[in-house]
Amino acid sequence: MSDEPYRLYYWPSIPGRGEFVRLALAEADAPYVDVARLPEREGGGAASVIEVLRRELSVPPLAPPVLVDGPLVLAQVATILLYLGDRHGLAPADPAGRLHANQLQLTIADLVAEAHDTHHPVAMGEYYEDQMAEARRRAAHFTGVRMAKFLGYFERVLDGNPSASGFAVGDRLSYVDLSLFQVAEGLGYAFPRAFERLRGRLPRLGELRDRVAARPRIAAYLESPRRLPFSEGGIFRRYPELDIAAI
Amino acid sequence: MSDEPYRLYYWPSIPGRGEFVRLALAEADAPYVDVARLPEREGGGAASVIEVLRRELSVPPLAPPVLVDGPLVLAQVATILLYLGDRHGLAPADPAGRLHANQLQLTIADLVAEAHDTHHPVAMGEYYEDQMAEARRRAAHFTGVRMAKFLGYFERVLDGNPSASGFAVGDRLSYVDLSLFQVAEGLGYAFPRAFERLRGRLPRLGELRDRVAARPRIAAYLESPRRLPFSEGGIFRRYPELDIAAI
CATH class of the missing domain: 3.40.30.10 (Glutaredoxin)
Structure with a gap:
């Protein structure tokens, strides 16, 4: 420290x-x-x-x-x-809650890696333009199957929190909630059609997203130049040809 | 507890x-x-x-x-x-060492996910046989670039440990060392040619692998029916057509 x-x-x-x-x-x-x-x-x-x-x-x-x-x-x-x-104070203070926050964050990391791999399915170090055919196939599986699986899981977590706090773990906001906000923003940016199709089944996630965005420090941050916009250089990229939601 | x-x-x-x-x-x-x-x-x-x-x-x-x-x-x-x-007692007791063990484990998790995706590059829920062309391309990148990057990194970690213990973090064995053993076993099983080609550059990892295998409880475990063999149903699969080491 x-x-x-x-x-x-x-x-x-x-x-x-x-x-x-x-x-x-x-x-x-x-x-x-x-x-x-x-x-x-x-x-x-x-x-x-x-x-x-x-x-x-x-x-x-x-x-x-x-x-x-x-x-x-x-x-x-x-x-x-x-x-x-x-x-x-961005995680539960009790040992089990602290571990569960870490567990959820790792599941978010898995989702983020899969979102990334939609545009880089075969060669992380090469250009998207050189793996577009494979990317279409991976993105179809991601938007049609994997995204619903992961987001449905997080909806279940939010809905099943015994404290009914609306947060992922415990009765207060944790870093997991901040990360879920970012994932919802990123998937909504990258896959607007596929994400829109799932929204009706994700009311808790929608509420959490709004609630995080409205927190004073987060709202100030989002309006500041410290916040970088999504683009086609990052994890969440808007390539309309990948936003296919096959199922 | x-x-x-x-x-x-x-x-x-x-x-x-x-x-x-x-x-x-x-x-x-x-x-x-x-x-x-x-x-x-x-x-x-x-x-x-x-x-x-x-x-x-x-x-x-x-x-x-x-x-x-x-x-x-x-x-x-x-x-x-x-x-x-x-x-x-399978992690350092000091806070920094404990965090570093977690950090290394997450880097191992990244490597494991990439090893898995060599045979499932576009659709996790479908058969390998239905994504063999994409798998060949991803495996070429993995065996030619990514595997050397990750294993070279872990070699650097083992070699640079200030305690010169031969372990990944601190002066005693941790769960990170056990996981590195398993990764070396798995990659050696799945990609014998590509792994063999890298071995000469990974002396510390080789020593660690032998040392973990020789620990009495691990040796007893490895010889017991509790230890399951690798096969073509898991993360590390031996598909000779993917063991190409393009570079």
């Missing part, structure tokens, strides 16, 4: 996986430097992300986002949120 | 993701019932896995493995290992 602002390292032009961390920092009102978004002459740019990945550390990160808090360097969204959740 | 044996729920015919949990339970010498491997008349079989997924719980699991400890029901391998690591 450090009194300095957190330092977040993530690709500067996309919300991507960094956004799950940014939303938690915004809700916590925690000061942070979004390092790669600084001008290059101030140590920013994508080069700053590469630099942190190459640092000699006892446990180095393989990929961003990376959160630096004094001597502590953490990677993997769910690990970073495990840490921030405890520090900023 | 409960004095009863743990109950593990996972598909009864494959090692799969359940194996990462089984290895931790074996090393901890923790009594557990591998529920789905019981005869059906004793409540076992795949139906027992379906049953636990359908239970009404405050936070239900979406998929196995599921670990039940008294009233606590946990899913997601890394969440289960976070719990078992603390309870059985």
Whole structure:
């Protein structure tokens, strides 16, 4: 732990996986430097992300986002949120609730990876344009089967919360709710037709999305330049040819 | 926490993701019932896995493995290992080391998901035989690029551990080391040619693999019927046409 602002390292032009961390920092009102978004002459740019990945550390990160808090360097969204959740009251305080928040975040991570792979089904390091045929097939399965499975599951979680708080776990907002907001925003951006078709079956998720967006710190964040728009460079990309909802 | 044996729920015919949990339970010498491997008349079989997924719980699991400890029901391998690591001394005791173990486990989970997707690149719910062309392309990228990236990363972690323990994090064995053993076994099974080609660059991983296999409880486990063999039904499948190592 450090009194300095957190330092977040993530690709500067996309919300991507960094956004799950940014939303938690915004809700916590925690000061942070979004390092790669600084001008290059101030140590920013994508080069700053590469630099942190190459640092000699006892446990180095393989990929961003990376959160630096004094001597502590953490990677993997769910690990970073495990840490921030405890520090900023963004996770249940009881051990079971804390573990369940982590479990749900990992299930969100699975959904995010599958959403990403709709446009990169066979070669992560190559262009979408070079794997469009495979992408159509994967996207049909994603929009027709997988998206409903995952979102239906989260609806069940929200609806079945014994505290009837409307949140995913426990009686207060946690980082899981912030991440579910981002997933709903991202899927709504990338697959507007497929998402619209499911909306009627996801009333709790819709309510949660509105409620998160209306929280004062999140609302201020979303209107600020700190919030990056979705685009065709990130995880959630709007390629109309993939928004097919086969079933 | 409960004095009863743990109950593990996972598909009864494959090692799969359940194996990462089984290895931790074996090393901890923790009594557990591998529920789905019981005869059906004793409540076992795949139906027992379906049953636990359908239970009404405050936070239900979406998929196995599921670990039940008294009233606590946990899913997601890394969440289960976070719990078992603390309870059985299979993770560093210091907060940073504990988080780093979780971070490494999530990076292993990313590698496992990519290994799985080599044979199911476009439709998780359909047969391999119906996506062989796409699988060849994804496997070429995996064996030619991604496998070296991930395994090279873990080699760097093992080699750079400041304690020079030969383990991934800290000066003692953790669940991360057990999982790295399983990944090396699985990749060596599924992609013998591609894995063999990388071996010379992975001396630390090779040493770790031998060392884990030689631990008395793990050695006894590996020789017991509790250990399930790899097959063409799990994550790591030996399809010679996918073992191409394009680069």
